[in-house]
Amino acid sequence: MTVVTWLPKYLPGISNLRGLLEGGQKWVFSATHSTDGEVVIKLIKPHTADERVRREILAVKEINSTRVPRIFEDGVLRGTPLGFDVIWLREQRILGENVKQILQRSTLSQKEILALCRHVLEALVDMGHARIVHRDIKPENIIRSADGSYWLIDFGIARHLDLSSLTATAALGGPGTLGYAPPEQYRNKKRDLDGRADLFALAVTLVECISGKHPYVDGARDAPMVLKRIEGAPLPIPKISWNRGRQFADFLTAMGQRRVDCRPRDASDALMWLQELQDTFAGSP
Known part of the structure; x- marks a missing residue:
C-alpha cells in the first residue's frame, strides 16, 4: 500500500501510519493524530465516491452517539499521486x-x-x-x-x-x-x-x-x-x-x-x- 509514503504530506498531524485494509472500495489505515490520538484514516476510491458514501459520513455525524466511533474530519484530497481525487475521513479508532x-x-x-x-x-x-x-x-x-x-x-x-x-x-x-x-x-x-x-x-x-x-x-x-x-x-x-x-x-x-x-x-x-x-x-x- 504505497499510499503510506505520501499521505502524511496531505494530512498534517498524523504519524505512525500503517495499512489495515485495501478493498474494492477503500483504503483503511491506522494512525496517531496530534490531537485526536489513535485514529483510523479512510480513503474512498473514486468509483465508490457517490451519494451513498456521502450519506455514510452524514449518518455518523448526525447520530452523535457514544456507541458509534466519531468522525473527526473529512474532505477531498485533490491532486494526489494516485492520479485522481479521493474522499477521505479521519475517525476515532476503537482498539x-x-x-x-x-x-x-x-x-x-x-x-x-x-x-x-x-x-x-x-x-x-x-x-x-x-x-x-x-x-x-x-x-x-x-x-x-x-x-x-x-x-x-x-x-x-x-x-x-x-x-x-x-x-x-x-x-x-x-x-x-x-x-x-x-x-x-x-x-x-x-x-x-x-x-x-x-x-x-x-x-x-x-x-x-x-x-x-x-x-x-x-x-x-x-x-x-x-x-x-x-x-x-x-x-x-x-x-x-x-x-x-x-x-x-x-x-x-x-x-x-x-x-x-x-x-x-x-x-x-x-x-x-x-x-x-x-x-x-x-x-x-
Missing part, C-alpha cells in the same frame, strides 16, 4: 476486535451478551433520534473494546428516513446481509422499513452469540432456504442456562418477529424492556 472474531473462539457469557445488547440498543436509540436505520447489524459490525464496551460501526448502507431512498423502488431486494436482514428489508418494502429492522438483526446476532451458530444460515443449502426459514418459522432461541423464567428468550423472540408490527415499537422500548430484565439476572453489567 479491540469485532464480535465475529470473538465467536471464532467461543460464545459470549451472560455478562457479555447483556452488555452487547444494551450498548447496541443505546446506539439504536441515538439513531432513532436521527431517523437513521443501520440495515447491517451483524457480528462483523460490532467491536468489543478493551474495557468490554461494544461499538457499532459501518454505516455504508444506512437508510436516512428523511432523505430519498437510493434503492430503486422496483428492485426485487434491498441492501443488507443474508440471514440478518428482516423480511421487509430484503423484500424492499420501503414503507415498512424503520428502526425495527435493526431490532430484528440484533436479535439474530444475539442468538448467534449465545449458541455460536447462525439460527438461519447454519445448515442451509442456499440463499432461498435461508429466506424460507426466516419467513416460515419464529426465530429459533437456544437454551440459555441463565435465562430464568424465559424472560430473555421472550425478549429475543419479540425483537426477532417476522412481522414489523409485532416487534417492540422502537429501540427505546426495547432498551427499557432490557433494563427491567437485567434486575432479574445476577451479575448484570
Whole structure:
C-alpha cells in the first residue's frame, strides 16, 4: 500500500501510519493524530465516491452517539499521486476486535451478551433520534473494546428516513446481509422499513452469540432456504442456562418477529424492556 509514503504530506498531524485494509472500495489505515490520538484514516476510491458514501459520513455525524466511533474530519484530497481525487475521513479508532472474531473462539457469557445488547440498543436509540436505520447489524459490525464496551460501526448502507431512498423502488431486494436482514428489508418494502429492522438483526446476532451458530444460515443449502426459514418459522432461541423464567428468550423472540408490527415499537422500548430484565439476572453489567 504505497499510499503510506505520501499521505502524511496531505494530512498534517498524523504519524505512525500503517495499512489495515485495501478493498474494492477503500483504503483503511491506522494512525496517531496530534490531537485526536489513535485514529483510523479512510480513503474512498473514486468509483465508490457517490451519494451513498456521502450519506455514510452524514449518518455518523448526525447520530452523535457514544456507541458509534466519531468522525473527526473529512474532505477531498485533490491532486494526489494516485492520479485522481479521493474522499477521505479521519475517525476515532476503537482498539479491540469485532464480535465475529470473538465467536471464532467461543460464545459470549451472560455478562457479555447483556452488555452487547444494551450498548447496541443505546446506539439504536441515538439513531432513532436521527431517523437513521443501520440495515447491517451483524457480528462483523460490532467491536468489543478493551474495557468490554461494544461499538457499532459501518454505516455504508444506512437508510436516512428523511432523505430519498437510493434503492430503486422496483428492485426485487434491498441492501443488507443474508440471514440478518428482516423480511421487509430484503423484500424492499420501503414503507415498512424503520428502526425495527435493526431490532430484528440484533436479535439474530444475539442468538448467534449465545449458541455460536447462525439460527438461519447454519445448515442451509442456499440463499432461498435461508429466506424460507426466516419467513416460515419464529426465530429459533437456544437454551440459555441463565435465562430464568424465559424472560430473555421472550425478549429475543419479540425483537426477532417476522412481522414489523409485532416487534417492540422502537429501540427505546426495547432498551427499557432490557433494563427491567437485567434486575432479574445476577451479575448484570
